[in-house]
Amino acid sequence: MSNPEKNILMLPGDGIGPEVMGQLRRIIDWLGQHRNFNAKITMGLAGGAAIDAHGTPITDATMDDAMRADVVLLGAVGGPKWDNLPFAQKPERGLLRLRKDLGLFANIRPAYVFDALVDASSLKPNLVQGLDIIILRELTGGVYFGEPRGIETLANGDKRGFNTQVYTTPEIDRIARVGFELAGKRRKLVHSVEKANVMESGVLWREIVSKIHAKDFPTIELQHMYADNCAMQLVRRPKQFDVIVTDNLFGDILSDCAAMLTGSLGMLPSASLGAADAKGHRRAMYEPVHGSAPDIAGQNIANPLATILSFTMALRYSFNLDGLADQVENAIKAVLARGLRTADIYSAGTSKISTSAMGDAILGELGK
Numbered sequence: 001m002s003n004p005e006k007n008i009l010m011l012p013g014d015g016i017g018p019e020v021m022g023q024l025r026r027i028i029d030w031l032g033q034h035r036n037f038n039a040k041i042t043m044g045l046a047g048g049a050a051i052d053a054h055g056t057p058i059t060d061a062t063m064d065d066a067m068r069a070d071v072v073l074l075g076a077v078g079g080p081k082w083d084n085l086p087f088a089q090k091p092e093r094g095l096l097r098l099r100k101d102l103g104l105f106a107n108i109r110p111a112y113v114f115d116a117l118v119d120a121s122s123l124k125p126n127l128v129q130g131l132d133i134i135i136l137r138e139l140t141g142g143v144y145f146g147e148p149r150g151i152e153t154l155a156n157g158d159k160r161g162f163n164t165q166v167y168t169t170p171e172i173d174r175i176a177r178v179g180f181e182l183a184g185k186r187r188k189l190v191h192s193v194e195k196a197n198v199m200e201s202g203v204l205w206r207e208i209v210s211k212i213h214a215k216d217f218p219t220i221e222l223q224h225m226y227a228d229n230c231a232m233q234l235v236r237r238p239k240q241f242d243v244i245v246t247d248n249l250f251g252d253i254l255s256d257c258a259a260m261l262t263g264s265l266g267m268l269p270s271a272s273l274g275a276a277d278a279k280g281h282r283r284a285m286y287e288p289v290h291g292s293a294p295d296i297a298g299q300n301i302a303n304p305l306a307t308i309l310s311f312t313m314a315l316r317y318s319f320n321l322d323g324l325a326d327q328v329e330n331a332i333k334a335v336l337a338r339g340l341r342t343a344d345i346y347s348a349g350t351s352k353i354s355t356s357a358m359g360d361a362i363l364g365e366l367g368k
């Protein structure tokens, strides 16, 4: 069987990014040596690391590498060191440029609870046991990118800050389709979330999603829900959901909420996908949902699992290597079942281990 080279760009970024990415690198190298996973890895800088080296949160050369890569694997960006930079030069702008220029409009954020970690959730175990939902967040539109935006000074000297929430028909159409397609492979239920009661962009969102549903996905169940109610329902009865499709800002907020249902942000991966080309390939970036956690950076205590699980999403969505993804995920489950935990998911009766020891343990399970 042919085994084409996989062109991977790794951007460890800032804070704990390099540490957790370092463990993922060991796993990719292991898969290369033992499972014939044929990867060509390019390293690059993003966020504060790129600002320090080049004065910009991502260089054009790194963007070129990202454009050419089959997948981009990102760690995390940002930190207090760069907090006071002008808005347009902040580390986060590097991440937003990657999303925008690569056209990664579909952000898949699963929230699932590992059996071994049921007690790590702040909700009662029966509410979250077996939880497996997806927040599908629109990632290149809405108020994050809408124009006009800015801070202006009014005639009387007062200031006025403003942003624009804006969605076009094609933007809603394509994210809705991804939502229905995802649900089709799962429990066939989509909740479309907006604020149509107060926002015109929400009215249009609801109208287009309904239209796509009626026309092309009649076998999927569709429910509409206001974003505030969705936040409430997520903590009240999270298992009622399957796929939640929503805009950029609501998706940002609801995905943090959904993430915490699982007990640790340190466990959750994400995939950001672009439109399929003629051959069905999508540009793709994979990253943990957690941030750069500067308070614990450099101490070898961060949880590398979200980053490693992001890579298993790459194996599934970009490389169609579900078998390899299963192997890595089973190794993680086995490690958790043995009671090994990084600090963020530690509880009494389990063993607290370091970032690198977690990497060792996963490699150990893979080799069994």
Ligand code: IPM
Binding pocket: 092, 095, 252
């Ligand atoms: C996320 C983050 C980013 C966002 C920040 C770092 C710009 O919160 O990926 O959810 O708001 O999209």
Ligand code: MG
Binding pocket: 252, 253, 256
């Ligand atoms: Mg966020």
